Amino acid sequence: MRLVFYGGGDEEENISLNHALIKLVKSSNPVITFIPACSYDADIEFSYFARHFKKFNISRMINFPVDIPYTDILLKEVLKSDIIYLGGGNTFYFLKKLKDVGLISKFKKYAIDGGILSGLSAGAIIMTPNVKTASFPSFDCDLNEEKLKNLSSMNLVDFEFFPHYKNSIRYEDELKKYSNKINRPLYACPDGCGIILDQDKISFIGKSYCFYKGKKILLKAA
C-alpha cells in the first residue's frame, strides 16, 4: 500500500510532503481527486489545493465532496485516480458522511489495490483503525456533533495518528495517557510534518513523535 499522512497545515507548509506524495506516482499524467471533509467550503479548499498541485504539473483534478449527492459517472473516475486526497475538517462529520455513502470500504479497496491514498488531519485519522484521537485533548478537539458512536474507520495501518501536534507539556500528558490505553503506536505530527508509507517502508517528514505505552519518542526524519 502507498499511504501519506499529513499532520496539518497549509499548502506551503506541506511542500516536502507533497513532493514525497507526487514521487509515489508512476503515471506521467496523473489524476488527483480531492475529497473535502465537508462540502460547505469545498470550493475554497479545492481552489487552494488545485492551484498548489498545478505547480507539480498535475493537469487533471477532481473535486469530489461526499456529503452532497454525486453521480456514479464521477465516482468511477475518482476510483481510477492516481491519488485520492482526503481533506481536513471535522473528523466525525467526515467519517459519518463517508460511511453513509459506503465509501469507507471503496476507498479501502482502492488503497489495497494500489491507489495512493493520502489524508490531511481528519483525512489522515480516517485511514487508521479508528478516529478516537480526534476527541482529545479537551482544549483542542473535534466536536462529535454527529453523535457518532462507532468510531471504527478504514483500518489500513496498525498505528493511530494525531495531527496538529504541538510539542508542549499539555499535549504530551494527554497523548502519553492515551497511549497507555492502546496496544499500538500513536504517531503525532505537527503541521507540515507527516508519514509516508510506501509498501513496507515507513518514513517521516519533519519532527514527528511516537507515543507508546506512556513514552514519547522523537522519530528520525527521512
Added chain:
Amino acid sequence: MKSLLHSTVTKKIINKYDRFAQLNGNHPLKELVPEAYIEYKARQKKSGKVYYFNFALAKQLGLISDDHPEKMNDELEQKILETFNIVIINEYDNIHHIKHPPDTIKENTYMATRYLQLQHPGKQGKTSGDGRSVWNGQVTHHGVTWDISSCGTGATRLSPASAKMNKFFKTGDPSISYGCGCSEKDEGVSTSLFSEVMYLNGIRTERVLAIIEHKNGLAINVRAHPNLIRPSHFFAPLKQNNYEYLKKMYDYYVKRQRENGFWPDYPKDEMAGYEYFLTKLANVFATMVAQFEDEYIFCWLDWDGDNILMDGSIVDYGSVRQFGLFHHEYRYDDVERYSTSISEQKIKAKYLIQTFAQMVDFLKNHIKRPIKSFEHHRVLKEFEKIFEFQKDKNLLFKIGFNNAQVAHLLNKHRKTVKDFRSSFSYFERIKSTKGIKKVADGINWSAIFCMRDILREYPQIMQFREGRLTHEEFIKIIKSSYATRKDLVLNPYRKQMVGLFQEKYMNMVEIVAAEIKKSVKNILCEITMRSSVINKYDRITGDAVTIIVDKILAVKQGPEEIYQIMHDFLYFQNHDPSKIKQLERHKIKNTKGVKNLLEIVRSYREGI
C-alpha cells in the same frame, strides 16, 4: 513637550467618532434641488439600542478608522444612537400640537425625497417618495461621497397611505401598516444579509450600515450607497413637465457622479453631456438586467423606476429574491397586483431607457414629446446589443472561462457562443408539467433543471472521457428535486439539445486550448477549478434568507456577535474565483451556528 504629546493623544481619542457628526440632516440636494424633498424637524428617541453595526462598511465610509476593532464600545454605541436613533416631527404631530422636550429636538431638518411610485394614485410623483425614511446626510472618504438614509424614522406625507386616504398619520399608528412610518428589524436583517451576499458577488446594491432595535420588532434601518438617487427621482419632474426641477435634478446627479470619479469622461459640451448620460444609462441597465437574469435575481422593475438606483443597484429588498433555478414564471403578489416576472425585467428596463430618452429630449428641447415617439430611439438598439453581449459574456464566465478566454470567444467565435447559449437556455427554461402553483408570497411555475450542476460537473468528467455523456447521464446530472418522471422524458428534440450543448461546450474548450496552445484536458482542469466556485452546490435563495433571518433574530446576542455570524456566514457565499485569495481562510469559525445557517442554504438551494 510631554504635556503637548499628552494633549494631542487625548484630542485624537476624543475625536475618533467625530465623522458621525456630518450625518446631521444636511445634504447638498436641499440647496440644489429644493423641489425634490420635504423637510422635517426630528427628535432624538430615548429608547432603542444598536442591534447590528456593519464595521466593515463603517470603515469604508471612514466613520471609524481602518484599525478600529470590530467590537462595540459604549462611546461608539452612543454615537450611533445619537446619529441615527431619530424620529421626525411630522404633520400629524404639528396639527395635534404634540409637544416634545426641546432638548430632544435636533438642530437641523431632515429630508424625505420625492420620487415617482406607481402605487400612488396621481401617477405623477406629486404625492410619493420616502414614506418612512429620511436622509441623514453624506460622508466622503477616499474620494467617494456616500449618501446615508434611515428607514423607520416616522410617517411622512409621501407614503401611499397618506396619498390614498388624504390624511396625515401618526408615526406608529397601528391602524395602518405601510404608512405608519415604521420599519421592522427583520427587514433590516434580511436586507443586510442579502445585500452583503450581493455585494460580495459583484452585484450593485445598497448596503446596511446599522440596525437600531425598538420594541415589538420595530427598528430603524440605516442604508448607505454612493448615490441614492433612483430613476424615479427624475421621472417625477418629467411626469409633471417641470423642466426647471428636472434640470436641477439632472445637474445634481451628474455633479455627484463626476465628483465621485464615476464619470470622469463626461463631456463639457451640454448636448454631448446628455448623450453621454443616455448612453451610460443604457449600458448600466442592459448590463444590470442581463446580470439579474443570469444570476436569477428577481427585482421588481416597473415603469416608475422605483426599487432600483441610477447605477443599477438594488434598493428596497422587500420583494427581491434570488432563485436557485430559473423560475421565470414566479410573480410576487403585492395584494393589488402581481409583479413582473424575471424574464419581463428586461422589457421594463428597456422602457426605463425609453423614458430616459424622452427625458433627455425634454432637457435638450424644452418640449416634452410623447413616450411613444421614442420607441425606435437609437439608444434602445444599443440597449439590445449590450444586453445580448452581456448574456453571452455572463454565460462564458459562468462556464468558468477566464477574462482573456471570454474575450477571445466573444470577439472571434460569437456564433459558437450563441449556439451554446441556445441549448443552455433551452434546458434552463423548461418548466414542470405540474403547472402554476401558489407559493408563500406569490405564484410560480417551477423550473426543473439545475444548470449550475452541469456546469460544475461537466468539465470534471470531460477531463477523463473521450466520448460525450449519454442523454440519460446528462439529464441525471441536471435534474432538480422539482422534476417528476414525466418531466424527464427524453423526446427527440431534447436529445438533440443534449447533443448541441455538449458539442458547442467542447468546441469552445478546443478553441481556447488551440489559442493558448494548451491541451484540452488542461483547459478543462482550469475550468473545473473556477467552476467549482462559481457554480458551487449551495446557493442562497430568497426562501433561505427568510428562514436564516428568523434564526439570526432568535440569537440573543449583541451587535458584534451578530456581525460576526454574518461575517462568517458570508465567507461561504462567495461565487467569484478571483476573490478566493482575499478570503480570510484561517479566521473563519465554522461554528455550529454558522453550520446551521449553511444547512438552510442547502435545503432551499433550488427554491425561490
